[in-house]
Amino acid sequence: MLAYVIRRVFQSIIVLLVVGLVAFSMFRFVGDPIDNMLGQERTDADIDRLRTQLGLDQPFPVQYVKFLKGAAEGNFGVSFRQGRPVATIIAERLPATLELAAVSGLLAIVLGVALGVLTAIYRDGIASNIVMTLSLIGVSLPTFLIGILLIYLFSVELNWLPSFGRGDVVQVGFWSTGFLTASGLKALILPSITLGLYQMTLIMRLVRSEMLEVLRQEYIRFARARGLRDKSVHFRHALKNTLVPVITVTGLQLGAIIAFAIITETVFQWPGVGLLFINAIQFVDIPVMAAYLMLISVMFVGINLIVDLLYYAIDPRLHSDKSAKAH
Amino acid sequence: MMKKLMLATAVAACAAGSIAQAESLRWARAGDALTLDPHAQNEGPTSALLHQIMEPLVMRDMSGAMVPALATSWAPSEENPNVWVFNLREGVKYHDGADFDSEDVVFSLNRAMTPDSDYKELLASVKEVRAAGPMTVEIETDGPNPIMPNNLTNMFIMDKDWAEANNAVKVQDFEGGEETFAARNANGTGSYKLVSREPDVKTVLTANADYWGSGEFPMQVQDVVFTPIQNQATRIAALLSGEVDFIQDVPVQDLQRVAAASDLKVITAPQNRVIFFGMNQGDDDLAADDVEGKNPLADKRVRMAMNMAINREAIKKVVMRDQSIPAGIAMPPFVNGWTKELDVVPETDNEKAKAMMSEAGYEDGFSIRLDCPNDRYINDEAICQAAVGMLAQIGVKVQLDAKPKAQHFPLISNLETDFYMLGWGVPTYDSEYIFNFLVHTKGEKYGSWNGTRFSNPEIDAKIEALASETALDNRNQMIAEIWQVVQDEQLYIPIHHQVLNWGMSNKIDTIVAPDDAAKFKYFKLN
Numbered sequence: 087m088l089a090y091v092i093r094r095v096f097q098s099i100i101v102l103l104v105v106g107l108v109a110f111s112m113f114r115f116v117g118d119p120i121d122n123m124l125g126q127e128r129t130d131a132d133i134d135r136l137r138t139q140l141g142l143d144q145p146f147p148v149q150y151v152k153f154l155k156g157a158a159e160g161n162f163g164v165s166f167r168q169g170r171p172v173a174t175i176i177a178e179r180l181p182a183t184l185e186l187a188a189v190s191g192l193l194a195i196v197l198g199v200a201l202g203v204l205t206a207i208y209r210d211g212i213a214s215n216i217v218m219t220l221s222l223i224g225v226s227l228p229t230f231l232i233g234i235l236l237i238y239l240f241s242v243e244l245n246w247l248p249s250f251g252r253g254d255v256v257q258v259g260f261w262s263t264g265f266l267t268a269s270g271l272k273a274l275i276l277p278s279i280t281l282g283l284y285q286m287t288l289i290m291r292l293v294r295s296e297m298l299e300v301l302r303q304e305y306i307r308f309a310r311a312r313g314l315r316d317k318s319v320h321f322r323h324a325l326k327n328t329l330v331p332v333i334t335v336t337g338l339q340l341g342a343i344i345a346f347a348i349i350t351e352t353v354f355q356w357p358g359v360g361l362l363f364i365n366a367i368q369f370v371d372i373p374v375m376a377a378y379l380m381l382i383s384v385m386f387v388g389i390n391l392i393v394d395l396l397y398y399a400i401d402p403r404l405h406s407d408k409s410a411k412a413h
Numbered sequence: 414m415m416k417k418l419m420l421a422t423a424v425a426a427c428a429a430g431s432i433a434q435a436e437s438l439r440w441a442r443a444g445d446a447l448t449l450d451p452h453a454q455n456e457g458p459t460s461a462l463l464h465q466i467m468e469p470l471v472m473r474d475m476s477g478a479m480v481p482a483l484a485t486s487w488a489p490s491e492e493n494p495n496v497w498v499f500n501l502r503e504g505v506k507y508h509d510g511a512d513f514d515s516e517d518v519v520f521s522l523n524r525a526m527t528p529d530s531d532y533k534e535l536l537a538s539v540k541e542v543r544a545a546g547p548m549t550v551e552i553e554t555d556g557p558n559p560i561m562p563n564n565l566t567n568m569f570i571m572d573k574d575w576a577e578a579n580n581a582v583k584v585q586d587f588e589g590g591e592e593t594f595a596a597r598n599a600n601g602t603g604s605y606k607l608v609s610r611e612p613d614v615k616t617v618l619t620a621n622a623d624y625w626g627s628g629e630f631p632m633q634v635q636d637v638v639f640t641p642i643q644n645q646a647t648r649i650a651a652l653l654s655g656e657v658d659f660i661q662d663v664p665v666q667d668l669q670r671v672a673a674a675s676d677l678k679v680i681t682a683p684q685n686r687v688i689f690f691g692m693n694q695g696d697d698d699l700a701a702d703d704v705e706g707k708n709p710l711a712d713k714r715v716r717m718a719m720n721m722a723i724n725r726e727a728i729k730k731v732v733m734r735d736q737s738i739p740a741g742i743a744m745p746p747f748v749n750g751w752t753k754e755l756d757v758v759p760e761t762d763n764e765k766a767k768a769m770m771s772e773a774g775y776e777d778g779f780s781i782r783l784d785c786p787n788d789r790y791i792n793d794e795a796i797c798q799a800a801v802g803m804l805a806q807i808g809v810k811v812q813l814d815a816k817p818k819a820q821h822f823p824l825i826s827n828l829e830t831d832f833y834m835l836g837w838g839v840p841t842y843d844s845e846y847i848f849n850f851l852v853h854t855k856g857e858k859y860g861s862w863n864g865t866r867f868s869n870p871e872i873d874a875k876i877e878a879l880a881s882e883t884a885l886d887n888r889n890q891m892i893a894e895i896w897q898v899v900q901d902e903q904l905y906i907p908i909h910h911q912v913l914n915w916g917m918s919n920k921i922d923t924i925v926a927p928d929d930a931a932k933f934k935y936f937k938l939n
Contacts, residue, residue, distance in 0.1 A: 117819025121826065125455030126838075127534035127850070129861050133826065135528070168612055169448055169585045170592040178611075234646050241654040249650040250642050251615075355642045357614040364643070365613065368788065370819045 094394065098387040103154075105383040109376060110150040119166045119370035140166075142372075153376055163373035167365065172377045176359060181261045182252055183351070183358030187344045189274055190282030194343075195336060198286045199325075202293025206301065207320055217290075224287035229346070233280040233353035240276060248273050250355035281350040285339045292335055296328035303327075330397065337393035341386045436938050437636035438921070440931070441648055442661035445613045445641040450595040451569035452524055453585040455531040458641075460567045461930035465618055465637065466508075467569040467601030470499055470518065470550075471562050475935045477685070477747050477842070477927045479562065483513065483570055483602065484550075487562055494557040494883060495540075501548040505625050507572045508606045515544035520573035522552070529584040535564040535841075537858075538880060556881035559888060563841040575600045604630065604934035605637060615640050618933075630934040637933055652677065652916050659921060661929060663914040665734045665791065671916045681736070682925035684913040686838040688790055689743040690783075690800070690906040692716055693831035695866020701782035701831050709781075710831065714773040716903040718766040722807045723800060725758055725909060732795045737909035742900065743837065743851065745910055747927055750844030750892040755900065766807045778808020784830040785813060786821040791911055797834055800908075825864040828855070833864055836911070840928070844892045848876040852899055867904055 120133050120142070137143050141152060156163055162172040201221075205214040224232075241249035253269030255262040264270025300306065301324055309319045348360035355361070359378060366374035446462035447454045464472070470484040483502050490496035505513040522542040525532040538554040538561075545551045552561060576582050581595035599607045604626060605618035618637040626632075640657070642648040645664045651657045653674060663671060663679060672679045692710040693699060699708050709715050725739035739758040744751050770776060785797035794815040801811040811832075824830040839846050853859035853876045854868040875891055882888040899905070913925050922937040 115820075117817060118823040119819065121822040122819060125531040125534075126862075127455060127531070129534065129858055130826070130855075131857055164592075167447060169450075169453065169596050170612075174592075175612075234650075237647060237650045241656070242650050245654055249654055249656060250647050251640060353644050353647055355640070355644065355647055357611070361613070361643070368817065368819065 091391075091395070094391050098391060101387055102380065102383055106154065106376070106380060107147075107150060109379045110146045110153070113370070113372050113375065114146065116367060116375070117370045119372060122369050123166055149372075153373075157377075157380065162377040165366075165371055165374050167369040167371040167374070172373045175362065175374065176377060176381065177260065178262070179357060179359045179362050181263065182356060183344060183347050183360060185264060186274065186277055186281060186350070186356060186358060187340070187347060189278040190285070190343050191340050193278055194282040194285035194289055194339070198289030199293050199332070201286075202290040203297060203320065203325060205290070206294045206297035209298065218294075221287040221290055224283045225291075229280060229284065229349045230353050232283060233276070233350060236276045236280060237353070247276050249276075252357060277350050277354040277356050280353070281343060281347055285336075285343060288339065289332065289336060293328060293332055296331060297324060300324045300327050333396055334393055337389050337396070341389045344385060345382050436634060437638060438634045438659060438933065438936070438938075439638045439640070439657040440659045440933075441640050441642045441651060441657045443641065443643055443645075443648070445639075446616075448585055448596045449599045449607070449610070450581070450585040450593055451521070451571055451599075452527075452530040452532050453593075453596070455535075455567065457929055462616065462639065463569055463599070463601075464567075464603070464930055464932050465605040465934075466599045466603045466607055467571065468603050469568045469570065470501075470565050473566050473842075473926070473928060473930075475924050475926045475932060479566065479842075483518070489557070489559075489883070490551065493553070495554050497552045497554070497558070497561045498545070499550045499552070501550065502625060503548060505602050506623055507575065507600050507602055508621060509572075509575065509600050511572050511574060511600075513570070513572070513602055514547045515550045516547075517570055517573050518542070518550045519544050520576065521570045522568065524571075524576075524582070524584060525568055527584055529586040532568060535568070557883040558880060559883050559885060560841060560843050560845065563843055567840060569601065571595070572600055604632060604932075608636075613641060624934075626934065631937045632934050633938045634933045634936050649916075655918075659915065659917040659931070661913075661915055661931070663916040665736045665914070668734070668736070668914060668916075676919050677916060678919055679914055679916050680923070680925050681912055681914050682927060683738055683746060684838075684911040684929060685745045685747055685840075685842075685927040686790075686836050686911045687740055687743050687745050688793075688796065688834065688836045688908045688911060689740070690908065691825070691833050691835055691864045691904075692719075692906070693828075693864065693866050694902075694904075695868060696831070699781065699831045703780045704775075709773070709775055709779045712773045712775075713903060714769045715775060716906070718769040718773070718807055719804060719809060720759055720903055720906045721762050721766040721769070722803050722809070723759075723906060723908065724761040724803055726761075727803075728796055728799050729909060732792050732799050733909070733912075736791070736912045736914065738912060740907040740909050742896070743905040743907045744844065744847055744896075745837075745839055745927075748839045748842050748844055748847070750889070750896060752893075755896055761803075763806050770807055770809075775808065778810060780810035780812065781832050782830075783811045783813050784821060784824050784833040785815040786818045786834060787815040789818040789821070790834075790836045793834060793836075796908060825862060828864060828866070830864060835862065835864070837862075838928070844896065845876070845879045848879065848892075848895055852876065852895065852904065865904055867902065869898070872898055 120136055124132050124136060141149060165172050165175055168175060201217055205217055208214050237249045240247045251273060252264045253273035254267040255264050255270055256266040264274060306319060306324060309323050347358060348363060351358045351360035352364050362374060363378045444458045446459040447456060448459060451463055451467055468482045470482060471479055472482040474480045484499040485502050487497060487499045490498050501515060507513060519542050526536050526539060538558050539552055540555050541553045543551050579594040581593050585593035585596045597610060604621055604624045606621050608617040608619050610616045616639040620632060620635050642651055648660055649667045652660050668679050671677050694710050696708050698706055729735060729737045729739055741757045741759055742755045783797055785794055787794040797813050797815060801813050804811050825833055849859055850862040854873050855863045872895060875895055879888060879891055882891060913929055915925050920939045922939055923935060
């Protein structure tokens, strides 16, 4: 077990380094930050001076090594756009994204699993068919369109919910939270539905098909024959056995929720790291782009690791394999 | 009965309270100010926010006219033609209560001339700034500079003592690794005080009760809440749903919707920005064309034919939905040197254009790449697409290459494009600014945005002489002569003057400022 973890961590570090290298090799294609940093009145001499000062005249591997050195010391540099340390900016913005992702994730899991189970049990019911049809919309409509539609309906037409921003936030230590104010909670509703809808429908369809599969199994029939109550059969025996693939997919989807919050954050002007990243791309703010990409890859790698370990904990076959070997 | 009366009084009190309640204005535009450091970024949204909090010596009012701000009067010195004398406003206080005097002006202008400042080019001719008394400042230039005050309209004054106490003497730089205090805090003399600021999220301002101009300006907006909203559709939705009162950058396709809403209106005015195409006329051969060993754009007849092929009215109607003013010259209409005659829109005449093409030896046309930004100007890429079709009519086969501005502008600075779109605004409202950057031969000090490779020593000398020509009639004559050459040479293909659209609640009464900087002290509320 320990050897497995160490091996995985080692692999993860290599993945991170490669991601960083690829990212740095691509920054040059995003554009030149110098023009944005100097105003319209800059001279060619200014351009050269700033380029040298920032080290942008050096080849990208050199810039990358410089970034890694700084990152190892916890220094991610200074944003070209805001002129402030990148670590500070990300720390300020991260709570917004994490709160949004947490609410969306929770929504996706709870509703996804519940609807998945229900549509599997009542597979021929009218309600199930309606839910299944509607879920197609969730899978096929792009996020930004869902966001705009929700804004149009609930903000412009009905005037119930805010169309942008986080509402009022409360500062708890370094963490700014929108959970503690009415306007903060209201502001969460539309973005979290937008962000979580795709994941919700995905989980729902997955749970449903796994559940249908399991319900056909012999042992479920035996359980029914034994006269167990439906509730016990569905939730104790069937649902538990559908969870292994569901957890794998859900874990990866949680990473995706944070990474793809970019679009939702742009539509709702949600002040999280995704919006920060979009701004950074437009301005060619290399330090922010680099730090964000590293953050996202650390997160994905970390989630993968946790999912693998969970898999190990949940799937009893992995344990029995081991005990079988011991014989 | 008593109860009822009390209730009625309470209701009345509430109603009165809401009327007397301070009016706040919620404002949104596409981008946030990049910094509050007054000299770090010479950029529209940054200056627009700073104008609420800080003040320059002279400023532009909402119509674009130059009016006194921290200086009450200014004139060239009688003894020395190289010196401008500014008399400062008495009794002005900073938001923290400190007094404003000439020491602050000297400090601020010197700060704006340091290498990290974005404003140093505007002060390039300044030799020395000195205090001639507590309320008098002299600016000495290396030769007479007739338009010195024009360069100062965005040059904000900060308190010397405050800057020293907060370690903000240096302009914010990106190398230092530390945030300058002045990047997120501001202590100005302006009509609004900074209450709070989260970059890219929210900035709150409140009226400065001790403002020197309290009696002079309406000052009806009590609080300003500024939120950048990047996404066009969301920005419009926020206005339609009443979550904001005032937005800039209204997308042209949504103008009708906003105007149709009963409690909203759109107001429009020409912007200080002209859109045009530049052509590489200087190189012997072009990299991005199909003509070997020759540069078709070097032939004036080709440039004129291309100019003639552009149908500006069609671009206005179809691409811009009427939100543009077709242009005949690469100069916004507010600028000194602009005349109606120069800005006459060339007639579209494909037959004549084709004749000129064959006269120049290109009856079969040629192909060329057009570089265009796609996130800088209003409908920039669509304008270029329209131009592609129009130029095809006279045989010029254009491949369009549209890119984000961060990739587009370096092509112009590095001379890597032969045919490009550019837009130009003129903060000094004087032609010299255009000539310095767009007409003068590209070099260390001048011509940094001249991607045409046009180089004429005679014109260069004339442009440089403009800087110190004090006889205004003479100077205007020179400006007219330079424009004549620029027009005769068909240096640029002007497309149109951009039009600004501000969307707002009906309760707001204002005009559109040509520099897109709303100054809330001028706003009236109904």
